[in-house]
Amino acid sequence: MADVIIIGSGPAGVSAALYTARAGLNTIILSMGSGALAKAEAIQNYYGFSSPVSGQALAQAGIEGAKNVGVHFETGEVVGVGFDENLIVETAAQSYQADFVILATGSPRATPRIPGIEAFEGKGVSYCAVCDAFFYKGKNVCVLGTGEYAIHEIAALQPVAASITLLTNGEKPSAELPDGVMVNTTKISAITGDDRVEKVQLADGTEIATDGIFVAYGVAGSTALARKIGAQIDGNKIVVDENMATNVPGLYAAGDCTGGLLQISKAVYEGAKAGMEISKLARKIR
Ligand SMILES: Cc1cc2nc3c(=O)[nH]c(=O)nc-3n(C[C@H](O)[C@H](O)[C@H](O)COP(=O)(O)OP(=O)(O)OC[C@H]3O[C@@H](n4cnc5c(N)ncnc54)[C@H](O)[C@@H]3O)c2cc1C
Known part of the structure; x- marks a missing residue:
């Protein structure tokens, strides 16, 4: 102490x-x-x-x-x-x-310059898993990041979320991932949705349906x-x-x-x- x-x-x-x-x-x-x-x-x-x-x-x-x-x-x-x-x-x-x-x-x-990230702040884009995890009970969420900070956010989401996907936006994960977390390393081209986040559009043309994105990029x-x-x-x-x-x-x-x-x-x-x-x-x- x-x-x-x-x-x-x-x-x-x-x-x-x-x-x-x-x-x-x-x-x-x-x-x-x-x-x-x-x-x-x-x-x-x-x-x-x-x-x-x-x-x-x-x-x-x-x-x-x-x-x-x-x-x-x-x-x-x-x-x-x-x-x-x-x-x-x-x-x-x-x-x-x-x-x-x-x-x-x-x-x-700096937060990553991904189209849609700012527009959906508070509408599915969160910067604090401890604060917001509960709102995603039983939902499918993504965590955007690569290292220890992202792992810390994942730990807060694991007890409540139905599924968690780590999105590294073209980088390699730099920390060991807990069991059960999916990883996608493809570059992200946009975050889209109507009133709230619905999808992550990837640079290879594919997309991931999601209820929320937790930004834990870098440190x-x-x-x-x-x-x-x-x-x-x-x-x-x-x-x-x-x-x-x-x-x-x-x-x-x-x-x-x-x-x-x-x-x-x-x-x-x-x-x-x-x-x-x-x-x-x-x-x-x-
Ligand atoms: C290129 C450049 C030139 C500059 N020239 C001048 C100048 O000529 N005159 C002038 O007065 N000012 C100048 N500045 C500004 C000056 O450097 C800053 O105002 C000053 O350093 C701010 O001090 P700080 O203690 O607030 O933050 P910083 O000096 O940025 O220190 C931040 C500390 O926090 C730590 N940290 C951050 N996140 C975490 C984390 N999650 N966990 C653990 N540790 C963490 C870092 O490791 C670091 O030790 C310049 C800045 C830059 C970038």
């Missing part, structure tokens, strides 16, 4: 961790490695450098600094967040519990994780108050995932704000 789990080791997550660890809270950062920052070749608009610094070097220095104050780093792809008595963070391998969780997962992932992004735990989102950003708190008690968000200025300085500020707020609250409940 950790005091604080931070998902993401970019400027927002690491900045938050500096505050919580220095306040004496047991802090774990879970991440899949570098985010947007490492993609920046040279940064010239961040305080404190006489000449441009590479994003990779800045990210590494931030992580080293956090390790030096006792932040514990673990590598893992977070596929779900939830709660029972405590907040729960799930990777494919493990489930973690914490009093506080900070989502610092960067910009939301679970910030909005997908927020949806799972019932945190409010607005478009593709997580809604937070002035202390970076979401509407879910104990759950905070910081950095690119809250929208606005997509810059290091803003991510660092929001991380600091979330970290300070959590440190203050933790002192009160102890």
